Amino acid sequence: MSVIPPASTPRHVAIIMDGNGRWAEQRRRPRLVGHRAGARAVRDTIEFCIDRGVEALTLFAFSSENWGRPQEEVSGLMRLFLSVLDREVDELARRGARIRFIGEAQAFSPDIQKRMQATEALTAANTGLTLVIAANYGGRQDIATAARQLATEARDGRIDPATIDETAFGDRMALADLPAVDLCIRTGGDLRISNFLLWQLAYAELWFTPTLWPDMDAATLQAAFDDFSRRQRRFGLTGAQASRQQA
Ligand code: IPE
């Protein structure tokens, strides 16, 4: 019996798109040039995932900690966010993508919030790739929000605290209605999660590459997918049990 599972495509891919700043610095250009180049890589990555039949793609666009960057970079990122939404949403909608945002939207300008809501409304009924943009997202914030919600429901008598388990908790976290994250990719060479999906990555396969995000291309994504298809996911079981389940 082979311990190598059959080739499989991840149903849900999550990506920490890192390295835009260094890409620009290597070219002696302002960091924002790197972010703009990163937007191109986003388009190619979405394309790749649609072609491969991936069901959900979650992209880490802006973390709850990224507000601490120089004002000029933050406002440049906000402008870029708006122009990408303007430019890309119609085409993505046409291709059947359903676009959603996770993270605390209230922190964004009314302009951006309006655009985010319009994008979600426009694509809500689509049945192709679910594209999730994590904007002002933090994994700890996500967990704290679920805890607050459970506490409120318990206070109001809508849930019995004795019944709070992993399912009740998970149901109140971001991405609850999507397949579990199978593969999490981080570009830019650092080996860390940086407060991305802490709860949701529990059994995701992690894949790291030194490639800087603006250089992300189909060959690198294919390498990640190939590597994923060769991994044995055991979920705590023995290798023999896992291969019986996968057979
Ligand atoms: C990722 O690239 C994009 C955002 C965090 C918004 P960085 O801007 O973090 O690029 P590096 O890590 O400084 O190279």
Ligand code: IPE
């Ligand atoms: C993670 O990258 C956040 C995004 C890609 C949006 P960072 O550049 O913020 O992460 P650290 O600071 O290197 O951990």
Ligand code: MG
């Ligand atoms: Mg970075």
